[in-house]
Amino acid sequence: MNGQNFQPIRLIDYRPPEFLIDELLLTFRLKQRGTLVQASSMIRRNPSADRRNGPLRLCGEQLQLVELRLDDRRISLQDVCVTDWELIIENVPDVFKLQITTRVDPEDNTALSGLYRSSAIYCTQCEAEGFRRITYFLDRPDVLARYTTRIEAPQEECPVLLANGNLVAAGEMDDGFHFAEWQDPFPKPSYLFALVAGDLVKIEDEFVTASGRRVTLQIYVHERNRNKCKHAMVSLKKAMRWDEQVYGREYDLDQYMIVAVDDFNMGAMENKGLNLFNAKYVLADPRSATDQDYLAIEGVIAHEYFHNWTGNRITCRDWFQLSLKEGLTVFRDQQFSADMNSAAVQRIEDVRLLRQFQFREDAGPMAHPVRPDQYLEINNFYTVTIYNKGAEVIRMLHTLLGPETFRRGMDLYFQRHDGQAVTCDDFVAALADAADRDLTRFKHWYVQAGTPRLTVTEQWDERHCTYVVTVAQATPATPGQPDKLPLHLPLLVGLLGSDGGDLAARVSCPYERRGNDLLLELKEVQQDFVFREVPEKPVLSFLRGFSAPVIVNPFQSREEAAFVMQHDSDLFNRWDAAFSLAEAVILECLAKLVAAETMELDPVYLEAIHYLVGHPTDDRSLTALALQLPAENHLLQALKQIDPVALHEARRFVKQELAGRLADGLLNLYHDNEPSATYRLTGDQVGRRSLRAVCLDYLVLLGEEQQDLLELCAHQYRQGGTMTEKIGALSALAQVPGALRDEIFDHFENQWRSDPLVMDKWFALQAASPAADTYDRVKKLLDHPAFSLKNPNKVRSLLGVFGQNHVHFHHESGRGYRLLADRICQLDPLNPQLAARLMQPFVTWRRYTKDRRQLMEQILQEIGGQAGISRDVYEIVSKSLA
Numbered sequence: 001m002n003g004q005n006f007q008p009i010r011l012i013d014y015r016p017p018e019f020l021i022d023e024l025l026l027t028f029r030l031k032q033r034g035t036l037v038q039a040s041s042m043i044r045r046n047p048s049a050d051r052r053n054g055p056l057r058l059c060g061e062q063l064q065l066v067e068l069r070l071d072d073r074r075i076s077l078q079d080v081c082v083t084d085w086e087l088i089i090e091n092v093p094d095v096f097k098l099q100i101t102t103r104v105d106p107e108d109n110t111a112l113s114g115l116y117r118s119s120a121i122y123c124t125q126c127e128a129e130g131f132r133r134i135t136y137f138l139d140r141p142d143v144l145a146r147y148t149t150r151i152e153a154p155q156e157e158c159p160v161l162l163a164n165g166n167l168v169a170a171g172e173m174d175d176g177f178h179f180a181e182w183q184d185p186f187p188k189p190s191y192l193f194a195l196v197a198g199d200l201v202k203i204e205d206e207f208v209t210a211s212g213r214r215v216t217l218q219i220y221v222h223e224r225n226r227n228k229c230k231h232a233m234v235s236l237k238k239a240m241r242w243d244e245q246v247y248g249r250e251y252d253l254d255q256y257m258i259v260a261v262d263d264f265n266m267g268a269m270e271n272k273g274l275n276l277f278n279a280k281y282v283l284a285d286p287r288s289a290t291d292q293d294y295l296a297i298e299g300v301i302a303h304e305y306f307h308n309w310t311g312n313r314i315t316c317r318d319w320f321q322l323s324l325k326e327g328l329t330v331f332r333d334q335q336f337s338a339d340m341n342s343a344a345v346q347r348i349e350d351v352r353l354l355r356q357f358q359f360r361e362d363a364g365p366m367a368h369p370v371r372p373d374q375y376l377e378i379n380n381f382y383t384v385t386i387y388n389k390g391a392e393v394i395r396m397l398h399t400l401l402g403p404e405t406f407r408r409g410m411d412l413y414f415q416r417h418d419g420q421a422v423t424c425d426d427f428v429a430a431l432a433d434a435a436d437r438d439l440t441r442f443k444h445w446y447v448q449a450g451t452p453r454l455t456v457t458e459q460w461d462e463r464h465c466t467y468v469v470t471v472a473q474a475t476p477a478t479p480g481q482p483d484k485l486p487l488h489l490p491l492l493v494g495l496l497g498s499d500g501g502d503l504a505a506r507v508s509c510p511y512e513r514r515g516n517d518l519l520l521e522l523k524e525v526q527q528d529f530v531f532r533e534v535p536e537k538p539v540l541s542f543l544r545g546f547s548a549p550v551i552v553n554p555f556q557s558r559e560e561a562a563f564v565m566q567h568d569s570d571l572f573n574r575w576d577a578a579f580s581l582a583e584a585v586i587l588e589c590l591a592k593l594v595a596a597e598t599m600e601l602d603p604v605y606l607e608a609i610h611y612l613v614g615h616p617t618d619d620r621s622l623t624a625l626a627l628q629l630p631a632e633n634h635l636l637q638a639l640k641q642i643d644p645v646a647l648h649e650a651r652r653f654v655k656q657e658l659a660g661r662l663a664d665g666l667l668n669l670y671h672d673n674e675p676s677a678t679y680r681l682t683g684d685q686v687g688r689r690s691l692r693a694v695c696l697d698y699l700v701l702l703g704e705e706q707q708d709l710l711e712l713c714a715h716q717y718r719q720g721g722t723m724t725e726k727i728g729a730l731s732a733l734a735q736v737p738g739a740l741r742d743e744i745f746d747h748f749e750n751q752w753r754s755d756p757l758v759m760d761k762w763f764a765l766q767a768a769s770p771a772a773d774t775y776d777r778v779k780k781l782l783d784h785p786a787f788s789l790k791n792p793n794k795v796r797s798l799l800g801v802f803g804q805n806h807v808h809f810h811h812e813s814g815r816g817y818r819l820l821a822d823r824i825c826q827l828d829p830l831n832p833q834l835a836a837r838l839m840q841p842f843v844t845w846r847r848y849t850k851d852r853r854q855l856m857e858q859i860l861q862e863i864g865g866q867a868g869i870s871r872d873v874y875e876i877v878s879k880s881l882a
C-alpha cells in the first residue's frame with residue numbers, strides 16, 4: 001500500500017505552543033490565480049511553553065512563499081527552511097513582527113479548503129486546517145489572535161467584500177480595484193477566519209438583544225436566490241432569542257452575516273460573525289424545498305449561531321477536543337428544534353440517525369471515542385461519533401443533573417473559560433463543580449469507543465408486591481480497546497399498569513422522579529433496581545426518550561411491545577416499541593428466507609399496526625414515523641453475516657404484506673389528511689404531508705394490480721403545490737419501474753434542470769431506488785450535464801446515496817463496488833476530504849458474505865495502491881484493512 005509514511009498525531013504529544021501570536025493584519029489582493037496574501041503578525045515566545053529557545057515553525061501547505069520580513073528587515077528565503085508543510089525560521093528574538101507574503105490560486109483549489117472560488121464567489125473554509133493553505137501560521141486552535149483583514153479586489157467582479165468582525169474602512173483604488181477593511185475585536189483561532197468576495201445581494205433584518213443592543217442580520221446570496229432567504233432569517237432570529245432565554249447567552253458583535261455558497265464540503269461553518277453555509281441549508285421556498293429541508297435549515301442555522309458561545313467564545317485546545325464544541329452544539333441545536341417543533345418527533349429523528357450511522361461506525365474499524373486519542377487526518381474525524389454520540393453524552397449529563405443544575409454548570413463553564421481554548425475535561429469539571437457531584441466514572445464515555453449493550457431481566461414477586469429490574473452492561477471490544485470499563489448512565493423508566501397508566505407515582509422506591517419517569521443510575525457492570533408496593537405486574541417502559549446511547553437486548557414479548565406502543569405516556573417509547581417490533585419481525589422473516597421457509601407476517605405486529613392506522617394520534621408525524629420500517633442500514637447491524645439482497649427481500653416482503661393487508665386503512669388515512677392549499681410549516685401540516693407520503697410509499701407497491709394507486713401518486717405529483725408533496729410522490733414511484741415513473745421523472749428533470757438544489761433530490765431519488773435498473777441509471781447520470789465531481793452536493797446525492805443503496809451497491813458481480821471505487825480514485829486528487837467520505841460503505845466489508853467480502857477487500861487494496869493517495873483516503877483504507 002502507498003502512504004505508509006503518514007505519521008499519526010497523538011493526544012499524549014500535545015504541548016502548549018512555543019510561540020503566541022496576539023495580533024494579525026491580513027491583506028488580500030484577490031485574483032483568480034495569483035492572489036497575494038500579506039500576513040503581518042506580532043509574535044512572542046509563550047511564557048508557559050516547555051521550551052524557550054526553539055526555532056519558529058509555522059504550518060503551510062500549497063503555498064508559494066514570495067517574501068519574508070522580520071521586524072521590517074527582509075530575510076533571504078535561502079536562510080529559512082521551507083518544506084511541503086512547514087516554514088522554519090531559526091534564531092528569532094523573543095518578541096518580533098513577522099511579515100509573510102504568499103501567493104495562492106483560488107481558481108485551482110478543488111479541495112474547497114483554504115481560499116477557493118465557488119460560482120464566481122471567493123470564499124474560505126479554514127476548519128480544521130485550511131488557514132495554512134492561505135498563509136504560514138500557527139494553525140492550531142490554542143493560538144488566539146486579534147484579526148484585521150483588508151481585502152482588495154476588482155470592484156466589478158466583487159462588489160461585496162466581507163470578513164470577520166466590523167467594517168472599519170472601505171474605498172476605491174486604482175485600476176478598478178476597491179478595498180474593505182474588517183476588524184474582529186474578539187481573539188480567535190485561525191480556523192474561525194473567513195473572507196468572502198463576489199457579486200452577491202444581501203437580505204437584511206435586525207435583532208434587538210435582551211439587553212437592548214441592535215444587531216444587523218444579513219444573508220448574502222446570488223441575485224437569483226434573493227427570495228429564498230426568509231425562512232433562514234426567521235430561523236436565525238428564533239435561535240438568537242432561544243439562546244438568550246434558555247442559556248442566557250447574547251450575541252456579541254454589531255453584525256451577523258451568513259453567506260450561501262454552492263460548493264461546500266460540509267453543512268456550514270461558524271466563522272466569527274461571518275458564517276459560511278452550504279446553499280442547501282439557507283435557500284428555501286415551498287415550491288423548491290421540502291418540509292425536511294425547512295427543518296434542516298432551521299437546525300443548521302441554529303447550530304452555527306450557537307457555536308458563537310460553544311466553539312468561538314470558548315474554543316478547543318486541540319482537535320482531539322472537537323466534541324467539546326460539536327457534541328455540545330449539536331445537543332443545543334437538538335434542544336432548540338425540539339422546542340420549536342414536536343419534541344417527540346425531533347427525538348425520534350435524532351435517534352434514528354444515531355442508530356443507523358453512529359452505531360454502525362462504533363461497531364466497525366473506524367470506531368473511535370468521543371474524544372479520540374489519535375488520528376492521521378483530522379478531517380476524517382468530523383464524524384457521527386464526535387457530533388451525535390457527543391451530543392448524547394451531553395444529553396446524559398443534562399438528564400443526570402436535571403435541567404436547573406445543568407444550566408448552573410453551563411453558566412460556570414462560560415464564566416470560567418470565556419476567551420479560552422479548553423478541553424472536554426474542563427467542561428465536565430465545570431458541570432461537576434456546579435452540581436457538586438463526582439463524574440469520574442461518567443468520563444469513561446469520552447475515552448471509550450463502542451456501543452454498550454444492556455441486558456434487562458425482570459422479576460415480579462406477587463406475594464410481596466415487589467418488582468426487581470436487573471440491568472447489566474457490556475461494551476464490545478473496538479480497535480485498540482480490547483477491554484472496556486463500566487459506564488455511568490441514566491436510565492429513565494416508567495412502569496405501566498394493565499390499564500396503560502403510569503404506576504410510578506404509586507410505587508415505593510429510592511429513585512429520583514422526573515415527571516412521569518423514574519431516573520435509575522447504572523454505574524456497575526450489573527445492578528438491581530427494586531420497586532416495592534407495586535400493585536400489579538407492570539409492563540416496563542425502559543430507556544424512555546432514549547436516555548442513553550445504548551443497544552438494549554430485546555427482553556419483552558411482542559405482546560408487551562404492542563402494549564407499550566399503544567399506551568406509553570412517553571411518545572418516544574411508543575415509537576420505539578413499533579420500531580423494535582418491526583425489527584424483530586423483519587429479522588424473523590429474513591431467517592425464514594435464508595432457511596428457504598415461507599415468510600409470514602407476525603399477527604401480533606399486524607394487529608398493532610392495524611390499530612395504529614385506525615387510530616392515528618394528533619401528532620400525525622408520529623404516526624408516520626411509527627409506520628416506517630427500520631432502514632436496512634439499521635437492520636444489518638443485527639446480522640452476523642450480511643446478505644444485503646436477502647435482507648432487502650425480507651424487508652420488502654413485510655412492507656408489501658402490510659400494504660396488502662392494510663390497504664383500505666392506508667387509503668383512508670391518505671384521503672383524510674389532505675394538507676391545505678397554502679403552504680404552512682406547522683406541525684399539523686407537516687404531519688399531514690409526511691403521513692400521506694408514507695401511505696403512498698406502501699400503496700404504490702400494490703400498483704401492479706391496482707393501477708389507480710399509481711395514478712394516485714401521479715395525481716399528487718401533478719396537483720401538489722409543494723415540493724414536499726412532489727417528492728413524496730416521486731420517492732414512492734421510484735420503487736416501481738415503468739412508463740409512469742419514467743414520464744414523471746422526466747417531467748421533473750425538465751422543470752428543474754436549472755435549479756441545482758432540486759436536481760440533487762432528483763439524483764438522490766434515483767440513486768436510492770430499489771428498482772432493477774438503478775445501476776444503469778446511476779451510471780448514465782454520472783454523465784448528466786447537471787452532475788459534477790467538483791460539487792460536493794452532487795457527489796453526495798448520486799455517489800454517496802448509491803453507496804447506501806444496499807441491494808445495488810452490493811450487487812454480487814461487484815459492479816457497484818467498481819463504480820464507486822473508480823470515482824473515489826478520480827476524486828481523491830481533487831478533493832480528498834470528500835473522497836474519504838465516499839469510502840464509508842467499504843469500511844464494514846468484513847461483515848458481508850464471503851464473495852462480497854473478497855470483492856471489497858480487493859477494491860480496498862486497489863484504492864490503497866493508488867499513487868499519490870491522500871492522507872484522508874489512506875487512513876480509511878488502512879484502518880479498514882487492519
Ligand code: ARG
Nearest residue numbers: 127128266268269270379382
Ligand atoms: N464546524 C462546522 C460545523 O459543525 C463543520 C466544519 C468542518 N469542516 C471541515 N472541513 N472539516 O458546524
Ligand code: ZN
Nearest residue numbers: 303307326329
Ligand atoms: Zn458544528
